[in-house]
Amino acid sequence: MSLRAKSAAGSAASKAAPIERFAAIVGDKYALREPAEIAPFLHEPRDLYQGRAALVLKPGSTEEVSEILKLAQETKTAIVPQGGNTGLVGGQISFDSQAVVVSTVRLDKIREIDPVTNSMTCEAGIVLARAQEAATKHDHLFPLSLGAEGSCTIGGNLATNAGGTQALSYGVARDLVLGLEVVLAGGRVWHGLRKLKKDNTGYDLRHLFIGSEGTLGIITAAALKLFPAPRSTETAFAGVASPQDALALLNFMQSRFGSSLTSFELIARRGIEFVTKHLPGTREPLAAPHPWYVLAEISSPNAEGVRATLEAALAEAAEKNIVWDAVIAASEAQRMAFWRTRTGLTEVQKPEGGSIKHDISVPVGNVPALIEQAGAAVEKLVPGARPVPFGHLGDGNIHYNISQPVGADRQAFLDRWEEVNAAVHGIVAKLGGSISAEHGIGVLKRELLPGVKDPVELELMRSLKRALDPDGILNPGKVL
Ligand code: 2HG
Numbered sequence: 095m096s097l098r099a100k101s102a103a104g105s106a107a108s109k110a111a112p113i114e115r116f117a118a119i120v121g122d123k124y125a126l127r128e129p130a131e132i133a134p135f136l137h138e139p140r141d142l143y144q145g146r147a148a149l150v151l152k153p154g155s156t157e158e159v160s161e162i163l164k165l166a167q168e169t170k171t172a173i174v175p176q177g178g179n180t181g182l183v184g185g186q187i188s189f190d191s192q193a194v195v196v197s198t199v200r201l202d203k204i205r206e207i208d209p210v211t212n213s214m215t216c217e218a219g220i221v222l223a224r225a226q227e228a229a230t231k232h233d234h235l236f237p238l239s240l241g242a243e244g245s246c247t248i249g250g251n252l253a254t255n256a257g258g259t260q261a262l263s264y265g266v267a268r269d270l271v272l273g274l275e276v277v278l279a280g281g282r283v284w285h286g287l288r289k290l291k292k293d294n295t296g297y298d299l300r301h302l303f304i305g306s307e308g309t310l311g312i313i314t315a316a317a318l319k320l321f322p323a324p325r326s327t328e329t330a331f332a333g334v335a336s337p338q339d340a341l342a343l344l345n346f347m348q349s350r351f352g353s354s355l356t357s358f359e360l361i362a363r364r365g366i367e368f369v370t371k372h373l374p375g376t377r378e379p380l381a382a383p384h385p386w387y388v389l390a391e392i393s394s395p396n397a398e399g400v401r402a403t404l405e406a407a408l409a410e411a412a413e414k415n416i417v418w419d420a421v422i423a424a425s426e427a428q429r430m431a432f433w434r435t436r437t438g439l440t441e442v443q444k445p446e447g448g449s450i451k452h453d454i455s456v457p458v459g460n461v462p463a464l465i466e467q468a469g470a471a472v473e474k475l476v477p478g479a480r481p482v483p484f485g486h487l488g489d490g491n492i493h494y495n496i497s498q499p500v501g502a503d504r505q506a507f508l509d510r511w512e513e514v515n516a517a518v519h520g521i522v523a524k525l526g527g528s529i530s531a532e533h534g535i536g537v538l539k540r541e542l543l544p545g546v547k548d549p550v551e552l553e554l555m556r557s558l559k560r561a562l563d564p565d566g567i568l569n570p571g572k573v574l
């Protein structure tokens with residue numbers, strides 16, 4: 095095409111409606127406009143939100159994302175980035191009928207695996223389970239692990255700084271990132287895909303984008319840390335009398351296994367009842383019921399002897415009276431069944447009616463006080479409401495979810511959401527905790543943020559947003 099013809103085409107394109115111009119960047123096949131086509135992108139797993147949008151775009155490259163953000167700046171169009179749409183606070187949902195959802199699903203290349211450097215460079219749309227499998231193929235481990243791993247994406251994991259069930263030993267998503275590639279508002283690309291453990295050349299910008307929930311830029315690729323694959327993994331289900339005893343068991347197991355204790359999850363009896371009632375194929379993990387359960391996993395570089403050491407440790411804990419009963423998975427199938435009981439806890443709350451959620455954290459030693467005080471406060475507010483506390487005890491992170499009283503009206507119960515939140519979050523504040531441990535702020539907790547953040551910190555966050563996205567184009571109405 096001659097220069098003249100090119101600029102004529104350019105000016106014709108810029109006169110086209112923004113929707114047509116956005117669609118032209120990715121090609122018609124990847125620009126969804128029909129209500130039925132865009133519907134799955136506007137609805138999230140908990141049925142809490144129903145969104146609206148003009149268009150869903152599926153860019154196939156960083157360059158296309160850059161073109162989209164350039165045009166968004168020019169046309170002042172709101173952009174809502176979305177990964178696997180598994181977020182639990184509505185951060186990935188667009189609420190503006192003029193907005194464009196940018197789905198990262200086609201950014202699906204593993205660009206490099208470098209087993210010597212212990213790193214893997216993935217594009218944002220790689221599903222977490224695929225990243226884990228790729229690492230395993232190279233006899234390595236990518237340790238981020240969570241219930242939604244079959245559909246959530248690396249980009250979403252990083253944008254929300256996901257936690258999951260192995261953070262105890264390996265850290266949260268933030269701790270697993272060496273470098274990032276990010277498209278900024280206006281379309282500039284930050285090429286920050288470094289693989290360095292040590293890099294002290296000024297501000298560490300990675301951490302601005304990780305956990306920013308798409309409000310400061312769109313992460314298009316990440317250099318991630320890999321670890322040696324464990325040579326043996328042993329998984330135990332234990333019955334304990336109380337959260338206090340579960341905590342004593344945690345301390346005891348950490349003294350025996352150190353960082354080889356890779357998971358330590360707490361489950362209330364009611365959670366086990368819900369799972370065995372609603373999830374076909376699941377069964378009671380122990381012979382008799384117990385008020386509380388712990389699911390603990392040891393991942394060791396030693397191929398031999400770990401099971402015997404775990405058996406001995408559990409026997410010692412039983413002698414000390416901090417464990418009532420315990421069983422170690424005898425096969426990989428039983429291990430998967432144990433984990434299914436844990437990861438199934440999210441879905442089994444739905445058939446029990448309305449559920450009011452809290453993703454909270456306190457210093458680990460305060461978890462028993464949190465559970466006790468929150469239980470008393472909830473019972474006072476909504477007699478008969480059924481708390482189902484579970485989660486990552488090793489991280490002090492409890493999903494303090496509350497199912498409606500049996501036979502109560504679902505909506506009437508959900509209408510008490512804010513009141514119940516206020517009571518539980520008040521206890522969290524007194525115990526030195528956080529109202530969002532691992533799910534983020536999104537829209538669900540946006541109004542609560544000013545009440546819990548230091549005013550100077552909040553103002554710094556607002557300044558950063560203004561500096562990086564002066565027109566408020568990126569995921570407006572989320573976080574701040
Ligand atoms: C988990 O730990 C997830 O299973 C979801 O963070 C928790 O359903 C929930 O609230």
Ligand code: ZN
Pocket residue numbers: 258485486493532
């Ligand atoms: Zn969790």
